[in-house]
Amino acid sequence: MYKKWTLYLCALLLIVMSACSNEKQASEANGKIELDFWTFWGSETRRPIVEKMIDDFNNSQDEIVVKHTYVPWGDIWTKNLAAVAAGNPPDVIVNDIRSVALRADNNQVEDLSGLMSKGLEDKFVPKLWDTVEHEDKPYAVPFNTDTRLLFYNKDAFREAGLDPEQPPATWAELKEYAEKLNVKNGDNYEQVGFYPGWGNYGPPSWMINADDNVDFIEDGEVKINTPAKQEALEWITDFKKELGEETVQNMSAEFGSEQQNPFINGKVAMWIEPGTFFTQLDQFAGDMDYGAALIPSYTEETGNWSSGGGFVLEIPKGAKNPEASMEFIEYMTDVEAQTYWAENNFDNVANIEASEKALENLDGKAKEVYQKTLESMEQTSFSTVSLSYPDYESLLNPYIDEVMEGNMTAKEALEKAQKDVEASKRK
Numbered sequence: 001m002y003k004k005w006t007l008y009l010c011a012l013l014l015i016v017m018s019a020c021s022n023e024k025q026a027s028e029a030n031g032k033i034e035l036d037f038w039t040f041w042g043s044e045t046r047r048p049i050v051e052k053m054i055d056d057f058n059n060s061q062d063e064i065v066v067k068h069t070y071v072p073w074g075d076i077w078t079k080n081l082a083a084v085a086a087g088n089p090p091d092v093i094v095n096d097i098r099s100v101a102l103r104a105d106n107n108q109v110e111d112l113s114g115l116m117s118k119g120l121e122d123k124f125v126p127k128l129w130d131t132v133e134h135e136d137k138p139y140a141v142p143f144n145t146d147t148r149l150l151f152y153n154k155d156a157f158r159e160a161g162l163d164p165e166q167p168p169a170t171w172a173e174l175k176e177y178a179e180k181l182n183v184k185n186g187d188n189y190e191q192v193g194f195y196p197g198w199g200n201y202g203p204p205s206w207m208i209n210a211d212d213n214v215d216f217i218e219d220g221e222v223k224i225n226t227p228a229k230q231e232a233l234e235w236i237t238d239f240k241k242e243l244g245e246e247t248v249q250n251m252s253a254e255f256g257s258e259q260q261n262p263f264i265n266g267k268v269a270m271w272i273e274p275g276t277f278f279t280q281l282d283q284f285a286g287d288m289d290y291g292a293a294l295i296p297s298y299t300e301e302t303g304n305w306s307s308g309g310g311f312v313l314e315i316p317k318g319a320k321n322p323e324a325s326m327e328f329i330e331y332m333t334d335v336e337a338q339t340y341w342a343e344n345n346f347d348n349v350a351n352i353e354a355s356e357k358a359l360e361n362l363d364g365k366a367k368e369v370y371q372k373t374l375e376s377m378e379q380t381s382f383s384t385v386s387l388s389y390p391d392y393e394s395l396l397n398p399y400i401d402e403v404m405e406g407n408m409t410a411k412e413a414l415e416k417a418q419k420d421v422e423a424s425k426r427k
Contacts, residue, residue, distance in 0.1 A: 031062075031063075032063060032064060033063060033064045033321050034066075034067065035065070035066045035067070035091040035321060035324055035328055036066075036090045036092075037067065037069065037092045037093070037328070038069050038080065038093040039068065039069075039070060039071070039076075039093075039094045040071060040072060041070070041094070042070040042072070045345070047070065049340070049341065049344045050341075051068055052340075053332060053337050053340060053341065054067075054068050057331045057332070057337075060331070063324070064324045064327060064328065066091075066092075076093070076094075077095065077096070080316055081108060083316065084108050084316050084317050084318060087318050088318075089316035089318050089319055090316060091315065091316075091319045091320065091321055091324070091325045092314070092319075092325050092328055093315075093316055094143065094311050094312070094313060095109075095140065095311065095312055095313075095314050096309070096312075097131050097140075097142065097145065097309060097311055097312050097382065097384075098131065098309060098382055098383065098384045098385055099384070099385040100132045100133075100134065100139050100312060100314070100384075101131075101134040102385045102390055103314075104134035104135075104137075104139040105134060107317055109140065109315065109316060109317055110315040110317055110319060112137075112138045112139060112140070112141070112314075112315070113137045115315075115322055115323060115326040117330060121138065123333070123334070123351055123353065124141075124350045124352065125145070125350055125352060125377065127380075128142040128310070128350045129142060131312075131382055132314075140313060140314035141312060141330070142310065142333070143332070143350055144310050144341065144347050144348060144349050145309070145310030145311075145348045145349070145350060145377070145380075146275065146276065146308050146309060146310060146347075146348055147306045147307075147308045147348065147373050147376040147377050148201045148272050148274055148275075148308070148376070149273065149274075149277075149292045149293065149294065149295070149306070149372055149373065149376060150167060150270060150271075150272055150292070150295055151263060151271050151272070151277060151290055151291070151293075152269065152271075152290060152292075152293065153270070153288065153289075154289040154290055154291055155289050156191065156269040157177075157181070160177075160193075161180065162177060162180060164291065165291075167293035168296050169296055169300075170296050170299060171296055171297070171298050171299075172299075173296065174270070174296045175239075177194070177270070178192075178269075178270065181269040189243070189247055189251070191266065191267060192247075192251065192267065192268050193268075193269050193270060194239075194268065194270040194271075195239055195243060195268070196236045196239055197236055197240060197248065197404065198255075198262070198268065198271070199271050199272035199273060200272055200273045200274060201272040201307060203232070203233060203236055203400050203403075203404065204307075204383075204397075204400065205305075205306075205307040205381075206232045206235070206236060207228075207229040207232040207233065208305060208307065208383070209232070209295060209297070209302075209303075209306075210229060210231060211223070211226055211228040211229050211232075211298075212302040212303055212305070213305045213379075214226065214228075215381065216383070216392055216421075217386035217389050220386075222389065222392070222418055222422050224396060224414055224421060225418035230410045230411055230414055231410075233403050233410035233413070233414070234410050236404070237403060237404065237406070237410070254267075257280070258280060258283075258284050261280065261284070264280065264281065264284050275346070275348060275369055275372070275373035275376075276346055276347060278292075278365070278366060278370075279346050281365075282366070292368065292369045292372045293372070294306070294372070294375065294376055294379070304376070305379050305380070306380045307380065307381050307382075307383065308380040308381070308382055309382065310348075310350070313329045313333065314329075315329070334351065334354075335353045335357065336354075337354075338350070338354030339351075339354040339357045339361075341354075342355065342358035343358050343361055343362070346366065348373055348374075348377065358370065387426065388425055388426050389421055389424060389426065391424055392421045395417060395420045395421050395424060396421065399414065399416060399417040400413065400417075
């Protein structure tokens, strides 16, 4: 019996080896370098767009063929790190723009300085290029990004006696407008003017805005417990007290997306989202008359600081064909591909010329909103991961939650957060 199993396994092994040999021969006969490109873009909207861009690249030359591997959002980066550790990573991957330097420092991504074309960095928004450098060397190429805007209901402005062409410019005006836009029926709110704890611009963003873009870690120093950041948290909690805990909780429970978004269904008159929110408004807001504005500044002297993120294309450490991978990355981040991505996703892209072309090709409300995102990009903070304090967010955020829940004062929370983060300094 043992002899039979041995013969069977040997035969099976020969079949597998033969198949692999045939596959290799076919690949060599084809004469093309095969690249595996990992993304998390698997939606009905984005997958066809990225795969069209890949097909265009494959058809543009006859030396490289790229295949697209979709890996879900919750898995892609952990699987990539496991593949890097095992010595078998993908050739190119979409990765987070805020943590490139951390991956470079951990030797998880290839240095591109000897691979990329001369002057490549000049094609991109400078602050985005800054995010991909570590010790003056690039380890990724910026692909797309985002920035937040204040969307406001012009019809609600008119009903409240506000000028629909003059959105709030400062926090003081935002509070004043919010109070005028509140509509109550007895003790219940039919419409809330604004609440800074809702939307896509959380307390950390308000804190940086108030501190005139002084980040939580600035030049290697912890800048959590500052007067402006304390005042920002107090400002948010004051909003909550005035609306009432019950109002905030009950309304939040009803929020959803598309038609259930509280701005789209008229429950909230001012709402903060990335510029891509336009696509939801275009599809579900009907004939709502709305505007898009820069995030209000803390005072007239400070900036309209928004918060942003985005993604890069990078070559994981140990990838087998770095030169071919770099050729593909440069194609995907050049003008034609980036313009196609921007127009079909209504997305901000990193390539400067592509952003300008996308804007030229838009019209109507789409052009108005996209133009405002480009203005906002000039005052967008990316809060890149600190190499000295890589875990600062996980230490800070629970303290912010304690303040929002009324369990600690802003002063108490930020004093403790400052000490905890300082003690966590990476050796």
